[in-house]
Amino acid sequence: MLDETQTAFSILDEAAAALGGWSALQSIGRVHLESEGQDWEPWQAYDIGGTVDVSTFRNVTDLDLSVGASSVEMDAAVVYPWPHRVAYIEITDSQAGMLADLNLGAVAIRRLHPSLYATARRDFAAFAPEALRLARADADAQLEGGTSKSVRFRHHDAGRQATLTFADDHTPTSLTYDDHDPVQGDIAYRFEWSDWRDVGGIRLPYKLRRLIDGRPIREERLSRVTLNEPVSDEKYRIPAIVRAQDETGRRIVTGWTQRRRAAGLPYEEFTRPQQIDMTPLAFGVWLARGGTHNSLVIEMADHFVIFEPPLFEGRSEGVIAAAKKSAPGNPIRHVVLSHFHDDHMGGVRTYAAEGATVVVHSSAGDYIRAVLGQRRTIEPDRLEIARREGRQSQPAVMLVEDAVTLTDGTREVALFHAPNSHVSGMLVGYVPDARVLFTSDLVSDTFPLIPAFASAVHELIQKNGLSVEMIACGHGNVMPYAQLAYALGKSTRSTDIAEINALEQRLIDGIKAKDVKQIMSCYSDDVFAYDVVPPREYVGAAAFQKPWQGFLDMFKGPINAEVNDLVINSDGKIAYSRSVQRVSGTTNEGKPFDETFRITDVYRKSQGKWVIVQEHISEPPHAARW
Numbered sequence: 296m297l298d299e300t301q302t303a304f305s306i307l308d309e310a311a312a313a314l315g316g317w318s319a320l321q322s323i324g325r326v327h328l329e330s331e332g333q334d335w336e337p338w339q340a341y342d343i344g345g346t347v348d349v350s351t352f353r354n355v356t357d358l359d360l361s362v363g364a365s366s367v368e369m370d371a372a373v374v375y376p377w378p379h380r381v382a383y384i385e386i387t388d389s390q391a392g393m394l395a396d397l398n399l400g401a402v403a404i405r406r407l408h409p410s411l412y413a414t415a416r417r418d419f420a421a422f423a424p425e426a427l428r429l430a431r432a433d434a435d436a437q438l439e440g441g442t443s444k445s446v447r448f449r450h451h452d453a454g455r456q457a458t459l460t461f462a463d464d465h466t467p468t469s470l471t472y473d474d475h476d477p478v479q480g481d482i483a484y485r486f487e488w489s490d491w492r493d494v495g496g497i498r499l500p501y502k503l504r505r506l507i508d509g510r511p512i513r514e515e516r517l518s519r520v521t522l523n524e525p526v527s528d529e530k531y532r533i534p535a536i537v538r539a540q541d542e543t544g545r546r547i548v549t550g551w552t553q554r555r556r557a558a559g560l561p562y563e564e565f566t567r568p569q570q571i572d573m574t575p576l577a578f579g580v581w582l583a584r585g586g587t588h589n590s591l592v593i594e595m596a597d598h599f600v601i602f603e604p605p606l607f608e609g610r611s612e613g614v615i616a617a618a619k620k621s622a623p624g625n626p627i628r629h630v631v632l633s634h635f636h637d638d639h640m641g642g643v644r645t646y647a648a649e650g651a652t653v654v655v656h657s658s659a660g661d662y663i664r665a666v667l668g669q670r671r672t673i674e675p676d677r678l679e680i681a682r683r684e685g686r687q688s689q690p691a692v693m694l695v696e697d698a699v700t701l702t703d704g705t706r707e708v709a710l711f712h713a714p715n716s717h718v719s720g721m722l723v724g725y726v727p728d729a730r731v732l733f734t735s736d737l738v739s740d741t742f743p744l745i746p747a748f749a750s751a752v753h754e755l756i757q758k759n760g761l762s763v764e765m766i767a768c769g770h771g772n773v774m775p776y777a778q779l780a781y782a783l784g785k786s787t788r789s790t791d792i793a794e795i796n797a798l799e800q801r802l803i804d805g806i807k808a809k810d811v812k813q814i815m816s817c818y819s820d821d822v823f824a825y826d827v828v829p830p831r832e833y834v835g836a837a838a839f840q841k842p843w844q845g846f847l848d849m850f851k852g853p854i855n856a857e858v859n860d861l862v863i864n865s866d867g868k869i870a871y872s873r874s875v876q877r878v879s880g881t882t883n884e885g886k887p888f889d890e891t892f893r894i895t896d897v898y899r900k901s902q903g904k905w906v907i908v909q910e911h912i913s914e915p916p917h918a919a920r921w
């Protein structure tokens with residue numbers, strides 16, 4: 296119960312007394328903390344509501360309260376999303392921050408991302424005696440909730456409200472900030488303190504926990520604490536060359552960037568200008584590629600369907616702007632989420648603000664409705680603003696059970712539930728007329744193939760009889776389906792594809808060796824070819840050898856040749872491929888030669904061996920643009 300005479304200040308004075316008294320607390324200059332701990336991630340688990348172990352770590356934190364500097368040395372053994380080491384030193388002072396990345400074996404030093412800087416400053420101020428001091432310095436600090444157990448104050452560093460709570464013996468128990476999270480919106484970010492021990496007449500907590508909306512994300516147990524021991528001048532030194540680097544972006548306090556870094560995942564694009572690369576995959580289908588996450592943009596007759604709203608609002612704004620360049624008046628009618636992991640759906644509210652229906656697996660329906668219903672008072676986003684202005688109060692959500700097809704009468708987008716061991720409620724998208732399939736996390740051309748994940752995609756394609764040519768990946772780029780089938784060893788056609796690959800490589804090697812016999816061994820005797828040089832066509836290997844010999848004879852010295860984007864399809868007897876080939880060198884006249892050719896080949900298997908029976912070569916117009 297509240298004693299009439301108690302004020303926020305008397306409560307804070309009692310707390311200070313419980314820790315050794317204000318004058319003892321004021322005497323703290325340098326703080327040295329060594330700890331071991333672990334990180335968890337609540338929004339990356341298999342099921343919504345679950346938690347995944349991210350890492351175990353050792354941490355050495357040094358603070359200088361008198362000059363306002365901090366140094367954190369982190370060395371973490373990360374187990375999720377994949378086992379690797381995350382090690383860094385982060386130094387901040389009242390002006391700037393620096394990150395020394397130790398992962399790579401060499402030390403890479405750069406200016407600290409502005410969001411990490413702001414959040415590190417907040418962490419500095421969350422050292423228990425410092426938090427007490429800051430609360431006491433706020434003339435407007437208030438008792439909260441009508442009891443003597445909590446004090447609410449304005450935290451000067453972050454410009455936000457925070458709440459300190461106290462135990463019956465006046466020892467502080469927690470510090471909770473009103474915080475922002477790009478995916479979770481307004482959140483409560485809480486530091487919990489326990490296991491208080493005496494350090495030279497001052498009581499300090501030896502156990503620290505951090506929680507977001509009550510869900511634990513970090514626990515640290517201190518093994519060594521010293522106060523006011525001398526440290527090297529180098530401890531907090533940020534070189535001038537780092538200070539001079541452009542910080543770029545905004546100083547938004549959020550645990551999100553810290554959690555991304557803790558798992559060894561990229562965070563650098565947060566609040567910075569987005570680079571969106573629209574890679575065309577088929578007519579009206581693009582892979583909108585960013586630094587780490589992609590979306591599939593599908594142009595329908597009078598609207599867009601966008602598969603995947605990753606990361607945060609800034610990314611969604613970039614993708615929406617890029618999509619609308621091709622059809623400015625068309626609205627985005629559907630945005631599809633592959634799964635609930637926060638890096639894959641953090642931009643969903645921006646699409647909802649545009650009026651798009653959010654399409655998600657039924658198991659994630661309640662969660663996504665809650666995300667769409669969040670308040671965003673600290674960093675208002677487009678949906679928050681639309682709501683304040685009386686627009687988009689209730690975004691529409693469409694649930695997918697096993698499969699759904701979106702159509703405009705001409706083009707279809709099919710969505711399938713793909714059971715897998717990465718996450719529950721995973722959706723995969725397929726555009727039949729483009730033969731493009733989109734999947735996040737299960738297949739990527741830039742990560743090692745995880746057979747258990749990739750098999751889920753392969754089985755879905757087989758079970759539904761999908762005629763997939765290209766797999767567009769949520770991370771990375773694209774992967775020809777034949778390559779996936781080959782890698783999984785699942786396809787009876789995989790040996791054909793390997794053999795045809797080898798055939799094309801033998802042809803390229805023949806060009807490099809200027810060996811016309813080797814080149815011609817790749818063609819059937821009755822080969823038919825449209826070449827880039829007259830006459831219109833060549834019929835038979837003997838005729839086609841002439842332009843080949845002429846081509847090889849053009850060059851003085853070595854010829855460079857490479858085959859790119861080779862996509863092969865085979866039914867076991869007949870196969871076809873397309874590729875882009877580049878040939879360069881120096882002509883006999885001493886001029887540089889560098890040409891790109893588009894090649895379509897048709898193959899036949901004869902006497903157990905694949906040969907090219909038809910070839911069509913062309914040079915793209917304006918080759919320089921390719």
Ligand SMILES: [Zn+2]
Pocket residue numbers: 634636639717718736
């Ligand atoms: Zn995932």
Ligand SMILES: [Zn+2]
Pocket residue numbers: 638639735736769770
């Ligand atoms: Zn992912």
